[in-house]
Amino acid sequence: MVANNYKATCILGVVSLGFLISYPLQHTFIGGLFTGGFGAAMIGGLADWFAVSALFRRPLGIPFRTAIIPRNRERIFKALVEMVENEILMKENIKTQLENYNVSGILIHFMVEHRGKSYLKKILYRFLQDMLAQIKPEEIAAIIDNVVPYNNKEKVKISPYMIDILEWLIKNGYHEKIIDMMINELIIVAKNKQLKHLLSEVFIDIRENYERGMNRRKIFNRLMNLSPKQVASEAQQALEVILSEMKDTDHSIRKQINAWLNDFIIKLKTNERFQQSIEDWVQEKILRKLNLGNYVAQGMVTLYGKEAVDHKQMIRWLALITDQIDKLIADFETDTERRAELDLYIKTILSGWIDTHHGKIGMIVKDSLNEFTNDRLVNFIENKVGNDLQMIRINGSVVGGLVGMVIYLLTFWF
Incomplete structure (x- = not known):
């Protein structure tokens, strides 16, 4: 100028x-x-x-x-809010772009190329450390011995033990610690450069669709200098802020998670059809597929057979499980059916979340503009x-x- x-x-x-x-x-x-x-x-x-x-x-x-x-400040702000909410980031645009992305492919790419597996193993390691420090050996050994079908035992119902474990987690407040742990890891992921690159690509796609055939929109974007990297950076910062705010146990999203967890337990207790679907999924997709039960049961019983858990012993036992995680990821990478199921599941959840919270986009834009x-x-x-x-x-x-x-x-x- x-x-x-x-x-x-x-x-x-x-x-x-x-x-x-x-x-x-x-x-x-x-x-x-x-x-x-x-x-x-x-x-x-x-x-x-x-x-x-x-x-x-x-x-x-x-x-x-x-x-x-x-x-004309208020009129300008109102027009900007309406443009962002009803034109640039309208529900249909976001959902269309979401449908075009291979969510499972992005997940695999993150796991394989960007230390995703190490993040997952780190979370598991922290979880096991805390769990081993709090629960009684005889209780967990008995649960695993009854639940996991190894040594030619007949398959038993898993859902009652799942209910007991979930209720125990909630009663002792351990679910809050798990949520905190996940939030901390998500903050690390949110700061990842690859996420910024992905958000830039999404914004470019949305902007191209928004500008198509509308010269006035191209002129507006040029004058307002809507840089994909800048938008992605601001979105990344906003995500970090949201995740940091979620550390507060009174945060609305955490309350929703707790409500969902309680509903899940109630449904698992009262809905036989839902209960059976969970039973089948755990047995077929996890225990039988990976033979994970043998490692868990034998390892836990071995560990709890001693008065103190040696750090090196726990590392060796953890290595057995992390090997199974590597196998799970490798199998998932080649299983197109399961990847399609995960894609559909995640996109369904995100689509519902977009429907519920889309109105907040305008509020966020308005709040940001009011700071001017x-x-x-x-x-x-x-x-x-x-x-x-x-x-x-x-x-x-x-x-x-x-x-x-x-x-x-x-x-x-x-």
Whole structure:
């Protein structure tokens, strides 16, 4: 903005000086030609200076129809909120872009390429450390011995033990610790550069769909300088803030998680069809598929057979389970059916979440905009479009000067 503002001011100064110098010679042809040109250029430059300045402030202290942007602050904010909520980030756009993404592929890529497996193992390790420090050996050994079908035992119902474990977690407040642990890990993921890259790609796709066939939208985006990296960075920061706020046990999302967990337990107790589906899934997808039960049962019984749990022993036992996690991820990577099921499941959850919380987008945008004071709003818009607006002043002087000369020539001869 400074460059064009300086040019426009210099041009206005030059044409004004030219008018003053040529005015005494206006009775001659050349003097009249320059006087007409410089005079029209000066008037055009002054008029456009007033018009551009009137957008942001009160030039010459004139209050009538000036300071247009500050006076129309609320209308501008309302239009921006509606544009973001109902055009750029409308539900249909977000859902369409969500459908185009391979969620399971992104998950696998994160697990394999970006230390996702190490995050998962770290979470498991912390969980086991706390669990081993709090629960009684005979209780967990008995549960595993009854639940896991190893040594040719008949399959027994898992859901009663699952209910007991979940109720024990809630009773002792351990579920809150697990949520805190998950939030901390999600914050680490939220800071990952790959997430920023992914958000940039999503924004580019949404913006291209938004701009398609609408020149006014392209112009608006250019003037407002909606950089994909900037938007992705701000979205990443907003996600970090939300996750940090979720550490508060009274946070609405945590309350929803707790409510969902209680509903899950009630449903597991009362709904036989749901109970059976959980039984089948655990047996088929986890225990039988990976033979994880043998490792868990044998390892836990071995550990609890001693008075103290040696750190190295726990590391060796944990390695057995993490090997199974590696196998689970590898199997999942090649199992297209399970990947499709996970894709559908996650997208269904996200779609419902979008339907429920989409209205908050407008509230977030409005709250962010309300932080702008009039001076800050003026400075923001001037920094984005001021350079282009100063070109109006330059063009006003140039075009005004040319028109002034043409008019002088026409009146001189005719």
